[in-house]
Amino acid sequence: MRFDVITLFPELFAPHLEVGVTRRAYVDGKLQLQLWPLRDFAEGNYRRVDDRPFGGGPGMVMMAPPLERALDAVHAARVQAGEGTGAGHRAPLIHFSPTGRRLDQALVRELAAGPGAVLLCGRYEGIDQRFIDRHVDMEVSLGDFVLSGGELPALVLLDAVARLQPGVLQDAASHQQDSFEDGLLDCPHYSRPEQLPRADGGVDAVPQVLLSGHHGRIARWRRERSLELTARRRPDLIAAARAAGRLSREDERFLQALDIEPKP
Structure with missing residues (x-):
């Protein structure tokens, strides 16, 4: 199972791979995690990934072009690794947003039994809606509150999915009593x-x-x-x-x- 994460802060994920019981999922290869720093796909000297919102208002909006370049690279890498064979077999793109479906154990079990996903970690005021409309398959929320970005929800999802993989918990029946x-x-x-x-x-x-x-x-x-x-x-x-x-x-x-x- 493979998860690809598009993020501005890949360094936030390193501790998750190195400590705790879910570390086994990555060491044993049951879960593969590939990080994609979004600024690697930005253009210009300043590597900008955001701009002011049309219509005015506070904050900045993440632009669609860098995100689309990053997503194209993710899909190409997954195909090369044998994780997909075209648009009809692409891993779902999950965007973390307060407007999304509430993350619950049923969704965690569904994802844990699948091939993985691409996780989009937004920042700032939001993401250009055109990118969401074109590419996002599912929006997921941790609850009725606002975080600074999608990295923490992505880590929560990865942790919940990792502990359901066979052999990760010392007692195979442990999660069944959660x-x-x-x-x-x-x-x-x-x-x-x-x-x-x-x-x-x-x-x-x-x-x-x-x-x-x-x-x-x-x-x-x-x-x-x-x-x-x-x-x-x-x-x-x-x-x-x-x-x-x-x-x-x-x-x-x-x-x-x-x-x-x-x-x-």
């Missing part, structure tokens, strides 16, 4: 020591069911904690799971017994 994998928030987790002293002289103990060795009870306890946490903090996810038929009768009985007041 939040959102089944549409719900994850349950609480505990480790040693069994009792954690408090400042008032008491202790906070690990729930006894987790020490019981009874796998069925442990699984049910984790499911119920996941349901409770999701119902209290993200009732929209409960509604979505219910609509998709992912809640069992036992789940529904548990949720009914919680008697959580609906949010206004």
Whole structure:
């Protein structure tokens, strides 16, 4: 799987390749990352990639010609590497924008199972809309807030995709218990020591069911904690799971017994 990143700041990606568990994805070749510094495709002595917006207003707009030259180089390199055989088989171009689809685990799984993508990291006030209309296949947002550029969202996406690659996590089943994998928030987790002293002289103990060795009870306890946490903090996810038929009768009985007041 290969990701190509068009960016003004390729140096921001270096730490991601060198530390953490997802480093294995790059060392083992499960994920290939090629960085394309946008100024390499700008013209003139100043290597300009932006200009004032037509119609006036604050900020600068990234110009289409340097972006198109960079994208042409990306496609040519992918074809040469056997990653595509023409326009009909080109990797999707993803642009990070507040106006895009919210990045969620479903989209991460979709991308993790594909051939990769070209990631466009915008800066300044935005990108010339003509380039977006011509070339962008998908716009992706991290949420309802604004960042200085697309590099951080690109790193988030790469990290989320990398950890789903086989052999990257030490336990192959680890990501299957993550939040959102089944549409719900994850349950609480505990480790040693069994009792954690408090400042008032008491202790906070690990729930006894987790020490019981009874796998069925442990699984049910984790499911119920996941349901409770999701119902209290993200009732929209409960509604979505219910609509998709992912809640069992036992789940529904548990949720009914919680008697959580609906949010206004």
